[in-house]
Amino acid sequence: MAAITSEIIFDTAKPARSLWGDALKRLGRNRMAVASVVVITIFAVLAIAAPLIARHDPDFQSRARANRGNGGTDLPPLWDSEGKPDYWLGTDNLGRDIASRMLYGARVSLVVGFIPTFIIVFIGIVVGLNAGYRGGWVDSLLMRITDVTYAFPDLLLILIMVSALHDKPIADIFGGLLLIFVALAIVNWVGVARLVRGQVLSLREKEFIEAARSIGTPNWRIMFTHLLPNSLGPVIVSATFSVPGFILTEAFLSFIGVGVKPPTPTWGDMISSGYNSINTSPHEVWVPAACIGLLYLSFTFLGDGLRDALDPRMKL
Amino acid sequence: MTTYVIRRVLALIPVLIVVSLITFALMHLAPGGPFDQVDETRRRDPAIQQRAEAAFGLNKPWYEQYFTYMSNAVRLNLGPSYSYKDRNVTDLLKEHIRYSAELGVMAVIFAVLFGLPLGVIAALRQNTWVDYLALFLATMGVAIPSFVLSLYLILLFSSTLHWVDVAPDQQAFDTTLKPWILPVLALGLPTSAALARFARSAMLDVIRQDYIRTARAKGLRNQVIVARHMVKNAMIPVWTIIGPLTAGLVTGSFIVEDIFSIPGIGRYFVSAIGARDYSMIMGTTLVYCLLVIIFNLLTDVTYGLFDPRVKVSK
Numbered sequence: 210m211a212a213i214t215s216e217i218i219f220d221t222a223k224p225a226r227s228l229w230g231d232a233l234k235r236l237g238r239n240r241m242a243v244a245s246v247v248v249i250t251i252f253a254v255l256a257i258a259a260p261l262i263a264r265h266d267p268d269f270q271s272r273a274r275a276n277r278g279n280g281g282t283d284l285p286p287l288w289d290s291e292g293k294p295d296y297w298l299g300t301d302n303l304g305r306d307i308a309s310r311m312l313y314g315a316r317v318s319l320v321v322g323f324i325p326t327f328i329i330v331f332i333g334i335v336v337g338l339n340a341g342y343r344g345g346w347v348d349s350l351l352m353r354i355t356d357v358t359y360a361f362p363d364l365l366l367i368l369i370m371v372s373a374l375h376d377k378p379i380a381d382i383f384g385g386l387l388l389i390f391v392a393l394a395i396v397n398w399v400g401v402a403r404l405v406r407g408q409v410l411s412l413r414e415k416e417f418i419e420a421a422r423s424i425g426t427p428n429w430r431i432m433f434t435h436l437l438p439n440s441l442g443p444v445i446v447s448a449t450f451s452v453p454g455f456i457l458t459e460a461f462l463s464f465i466g467v468g469v470k471p472p473t474p475t476w477g478d479m480i481s482s483g484y485n486s487i488n489t490s491p492h493e494v495w496v497p498a499a500c501i502g503l504l505y506l507s508f509t510f511l512g513d514g515l516r517d518a519l520d521p522r523m524k525l
Numbered sequence: 526m527t528t529y530v531i532r533r534v535l536a537l538i539p540v541l542i543v544v545s546l547i548t549f550a551l552m553h554l555a556p557g558g559p560f561d562q563v564d565e566t567r568r569r570d571p572a573i574q575q576r577a578e579a580a581f582g583l584n585k586p587w588y589e590q591y592f593t594y595m596s597n598a599v600r601l602n603l604g605p606s607y608s609y610k611d612r613n614v615t616d617l618l619k620e621h622i623r624y625s626a627e628l629g630v631m632a633v634i635f636a637v638l639f640g641l642p643l644g645v646i647a648a649l650r651q652n653t654w655v656d657y658l659a660l661f662l663a664t665m666g667v668a669i670p671s672f673v674l675s676l677y678l679i680l681l682f683s684s685t686l687h688w689v690d691v692a693p694d695q696q697a698f699d700t701t702l703k704p705w706i707l708p709v710l711a712l713g714l715p716t717s718a719a720l721a722r723f724a725r726s727a728m729l730d731v732i733r734q735d736y737i738r739t740a741r742a743k744g745l746r747n748q749v750i751v752a753r754h755m756v757k758n759a760m761i762p763v764w765t766i767i768g769p770l771t772a773g774l775v776t777g778s779f780i781v782e783d784i785f786s787i788p789g790i791g792r793y794f795v796s797a798i799g800a801r802d803y804s805m806i807m808g809t810t811l812v813y814c815l816l817v818i819i820f821n822l823l824t825d826v827t828y829g830l831f832d833p834r835v836k837v838s839k
Contacts, residue, residue: 356539357544359821360540360814360817362813363776365779365813368794369552372799373551373552373554374551461672461780465795466799487679487680491680494676501672502677505669505670509667509668
């Protein structure tokens, strides 16, 4: 008897396939998603290693290399015959090395993409779980807040918040980054909370929750060990889509001058200063714009890939 | 139906009040008032500053200012602009909303005329090169934001090819269509891409339905099946995203108006923020929120008309 059993187990034993392992495998088969991960990794490595790669101080201004107003020109990029080998992308209107600024700017963009995403996922999960599972005042409050955010265009609210607090002490912490984190998080956590709430509402009627409840599992345990893991898929997908949105919002805020404070290099600010010389040195606009576009594209494709991998039924 | 609409309209009032309170509170947190001295070179007489603040009621407590403002606002008087002399916000908005509306309407028309057929054709020719091309275009369109797209359109068509001026004078927007082309593309392409993706998947759902097989079985001409049975039904889910897409167009319009120097209210909003022009910011915010609310309401209400299966009564 024992021999038979062990034989059967031996026969059917396949490598264990968890839900997440399965999803990862599906993601690996999606060429666009894999390419996106590669692109994002390259940007991340460049951003982290910026001090090692950059040849110059990104904030160092040099009148010798910037005489646009006085009849001279900025240093052109390498592909121009007058380019200097040490200044790959030339210099901007203040004589700062564009390549170094691009590298340090990647740090800002990635940080602005990720940190507010972690914040909104955290707040969204806590509020969404409580609203969906416990209901009550948390739920009513969430619904009222939703009514308002439904009517208030995100960018409008962020613009008002950031500009209202732009001269307050909070806007000087981390060169203005903290204010942007807070503004992005305040405006966007509601979406995650609603997503989690919706998931929980459908999950809590399932048998496994009833079973957990019948053996006396405390509520917080049901929420965090049973409901949360089962509603995590859509949250991960929506978080991936929010990263490029945040990167773009920061770029636009810096473009119109209410974002990260100078001299911290950011791609949006570089586009805005390059915009004035778009006809003479277009690369001052297209290089940062291409990087923003490439990051946005990569995160969007990764989000698409994750959505297909985590829930094949959700395919659009 | 009528009660539903009335209920929805009444429910908007508290939302608008909260929106206005948030904006008002934030504007008053801002340390720089509109009549503060800006820097050393533009020093103002404190007496003049006090008189200016008194004239606009800025020395009163905030709740009094808020109530005065709101009671004027319901009578469509959005107060004087602080930074444009002798102009009031209502007139400024009236004068400039035209450009924003033109931009928005043209972008929507473009998005519908380009995006919907693209999605429908892609679905009809599923898994052929037509489909792949359409999907590629749609994916790129969704993944390239208006901000970046605007810059590249300018780089390509203005700086390199010199077909269109980067910053034409403002009158050009009144008289010719040419300066509108790039902004409409920049705003409309992402929207049309989203529409195309949505229309394609809605069509694919419909194509597999039994009633399509029935229609084929009874020998209807293909055009009739596509137009009356497929497209008509596929448009029902597509209609639901019109509301969110309009909200996207509203925010997209700040960016596009700012980059292309279109004298619309989006650009005035951005410059009002820099100038701490409270009344202009409040006015623009209220108008934008009202627009978004109205579009969401229209989408919800008309959805019931398109699809009798949807009951909106309760």
